[in-house]
Amino acid sequence: MQSFEANEFMQECDMKSTSKQAEKILYILYSCCAIASIISMVSLTVTWQHWAFTLAISSPSVENCECILNGVATFSTFMGGNVRACHFGAYGLLPCIVFSTIMASYHGYRSCISRTLSPPRTVTLQRVYRGSKTNLDDQIFNVAPKQRYLFGHWMSMSIATLFLCVLSFCHTVVITDGYFKTCSQYRNNLGKLLHSTGEEIKVIRNRLSCGAIFDYMDYIQPDANNWRRAESINTGLALQLSITTSSINFFLLIMIFLINFYMKWKKF
Numbered sequence: 001m002q003s004f005e006a007n008e009f010m011q012e013c014d015m016k017s018t019s020k021q022a023e024k025i026l027y028i029l030y031s032c033c034a035i036a037s038i039i040s041m042v043s044l045t046v047t048w049q050h051w052a053f054t055l056a057i058s059s060p061s062v063e064n065c066e067c068i069l070n071g072v073a074t075f076s077t078f079m080g081g082n083v084r085a086c087h088f089g090a091y092g093l094l095p096c097i098v099f100s101t102i103m104a105s106y107h108g109y110r111s112c113i114s115r116t117l118s119p120p121r122t123v124t125l126q127r128v129y130r131g132s133k134t135n136l137d138d139q140i141f142n143v144a145p146k147q148r149y150l151f152g153h154w155m156s157m158s159i160a161t162l163f164l165c166v167l168s169f170c171h172t173v174v175i176t177d178g179y180f181k182t183c184s185q186y187r188n189n190l191g192k193l194l195h196s197t198g199e200e201i202k203v204i205r206n207r208l209s210c211g212a213i214f215d216y217m218d219y220i221q222p223d224a225n226n227w228r229r230a231e232s233i234n235t236g237l238a239l240q241l242s243i244t245t246s247s248i249n250f251f252l253l254i255m256i257f258l259i260n261f262y263m264k265w266k267k268f
Helices: 002-055 083-091 094-112 154-194 199-206 210-220 235-265
Strands: 067-073 078-081 121-129 132-143
Touching: 002 067, 002 078, 002 083, 002 094, 002 154, 002 235, 067 083, 067 154, 078 083, 078 154, 083 154, 094 154, 154 199, 154 210, 154 235, 210 235
Parallel strands: none
Antiparallel strands: 067 078, 121 132
């Protein structure tokens, strides 16, 4: 009997230790998710607003074409893509930020702030008989401090994180695809702006990276609507930062999902 109780006690201690370690890891991962999502959204929003007035050229085929993503090169000018892509890129990760911030605060509180209440104490059960108290010496109880309950919502967190994984993946795909489409379209437009011929056209189309293409765009793209932009920014770097941090956020959410699913599978 004592051996069974000892094994049960050791198993309970092991479960508490594993759960606490998992919550510490989740606290770090959720915090990184929130930071990566904020960086991705801010980078894209700054770039979008920097180019919005320059690329917002009226066209009968495209409405609200002020987005830096999915740009289109026409015969005479270069205009932005549909603004809905930038709306999704700028605000699509808000659920990730809110959820990650809440869960990081929750797991951080549970794993980093210890819960120490009063020390263990001995309580003697007393019986009242006709107005007098009688001690029952054979019924003495040791009352331990109240312990924090183990986190038990692993499955619900797994489902929520899975939805966020899908959202983050879509966000990464949208901004990555829009980045390369703008790069490809402006690559074709660059030769016209530089009046390039022969080998110069081959270099522009075959050798220049997208980062270099956006560098040209930062300095030589004319303002067709006479809107004077502020100081030039590194458009290529800002978009690459947005794509990279969005991808990091996606992989972090996958790790969070796997941890939650593993803890549920272990029946903690």
